Amino acid sequence: MKSEEIYNAWKERRSQIDIRKNFADEVMSQIYRYERRKRKPLFDVNRLIELISAHRFVKAAVVTTGAVTGLVRIMFVVYAFLGC
Amino acid sequence: MTQETEVIRQVLQGDIESFRIIVERYERPIVRMIRNIINNKETCEDIAQDVFFTAYRKLASFDPARGNFSTWLFTLARNKSINTMRKKRPLSMSELPENSDTNNPSDELAEKEFLDDLDSKLNSLPLTQKRAFVLAEFEKLSYKEIAQIERVRIGTIKSRINRAKNELEKALKETWYEK
Numbered sequence: 001m002k003s004e005e006i007y008n009a010w011k012e013r014r015s016q017i018d019i020r021k022n023f024a025d026e027v028m029s030q031i032y033r034y035e036r037r038k039r040k041p042l043f044d045v046n047r048l049i050e051l052i053s054a055h056r057f058v059k060a061a062v063v064t065t066g067a068v069t070g071l072v073r074i075m076f077v078v079y080a081f082l083g084c
Numbered sequence: 085m086t087q088e089t090e091v092i093r094q095v096l097q098g099d100i101e102s103f104r105i106i107v108e109r110y111e112r113p114i115v116r117m118i119r120n121i122i123n124n125k126e127t128c129e130d131i132a133q134d135v136f137f138t139a140y141r142k143l144a145s146f147d148p149a150r151g152n153f154s155t156w157l158f159t160l161a162r163n164k165s166i167n168t169m170r171k172k173r174p175l176s177m178s179e180l181p182e183n184s185d186t187n188n189p190s191d192e193l194a195e196k197e198f199l200d201d202l203d204s205k206l207n208s209l210p211l212t213q214k215r216a217f218v219l220a221e222f223e224k225l226s227y228k229e230i231a232q233i234e235r236v237r238i239g240t241i242k243s244r245i246n247r248a249k250n251e252l253e254k255a256l257k258e259t260w261y262e263k
Contacts, residue, residue, distance in 0.1 A: 003256050009195065010202045015222055017116045020129060024107040027136045031100060034137070 088153050095143060103143075107136050110154070113223055114161050120218040121165045123207060131168055135161045151232050158225070159233045162215060169211070198259055205255035209248050216241050217248035 020026075052058050094102040114135055119128040138160055146156050206214060212234070219230045220241075227245075231238045 003253075006195065006198045007202070007252070007256060010199045011221060013199055014120055014203075014206075015116065017112060017119060019111055019115050023111050023115075023129060023133070024104055027107045027133050028101070028104055030133065030137050031103060031140050034141070035100060 089148055092143060092146065092153065095140070103140055106139070106153075110136075110157055113154075114157065117158065117161055117218060117223055118165050120206075120222055121162075121211075121215055122168055127168065131164050132161070135164050138164070152229065155225075155229045155232050158219065158223070158229075162233055165215075166211075198256070201255055201259045202252060205252050206248075209251060213244045213248040213251075216244040217252075220245050 052062055088106075091102050091105050095106075111132065115128055115132045118131050118135075119125060122128060122131070135157070139157055142160075146153060206217070209217070216230055216234065219225045219233065220227070225233075227238045227241050230241045234241065
């Protein structure tokens with residue numbers, strides 16, 4: 001085998017590559033994920049509701065906070081009424 | 085207006101799916117270039133994926149007046165390869181596909197040895213020479229395009245490629261005479 005043939009065979013070997021079949025699909029899904037993230041608003045009510053209903057403790061915390069806020073508000077109203 | 089410029093314009097106008105045309109056209113050259121530079125089969129596709137993702141994000145900054153899209157994309161790939169090599173030293177090259185038509189086992193073995201010697205020589209070249217050589221010999225880019233990617237003068241690229249070729253030739257001859 002001549003040295004030129006070896007050199008060409010070597011170049012041929014290094015030029016052969018196997019790319020995973022779904023390479024383009026993976027790139028495109030990464031891009032679509034990026035676009036979805038970019039377009040998502042900073043405050044999403046539906047997502048917040050989903051988040052609250054998904055966790056028991058978060059649900060309890062929200063109910064407790066609501067109840068305490070309501071009580072405090074009633075107390076303020078009563079205080080203001082009696083104070084006058 | 086070239087077809088490529090038209091595709092880029094469509095992507096910039098919000099037709100994300102058109103970017104697939106670019107990915108499918110350049111996936112092989114970009115993966116091959118990265119693989120020939122960093123010598124790591126496992127990570128080269130991940131780096132190439134990152135190259136395309138970066139290209140998508142920075143597509144608006146591509147200026148056709150300053151050069152071809154392929155040159156711009158190869159520049160991104162070159163930069164990602166350099167960053168990867170800075171983080172991690174390359175692995176040895178022993179994983180390339182083997183393709184031999186010879187039936188004689190001793191011939192096959194000798195040929196494999198020659199090819200492996202060339203691999204080792206390529207891996208031992210200075211990175212600037214190696215990149216210039218890979219872009220010229222495997223990706224068939226012009227000296228002008230390589231000079232744009234490497235941000236050096238054409239003369240420098242010519243000299244890097246010649247030195248790389250001489251080294252490889254020397255390695256080939258040494259192995260040849262040893263046999």
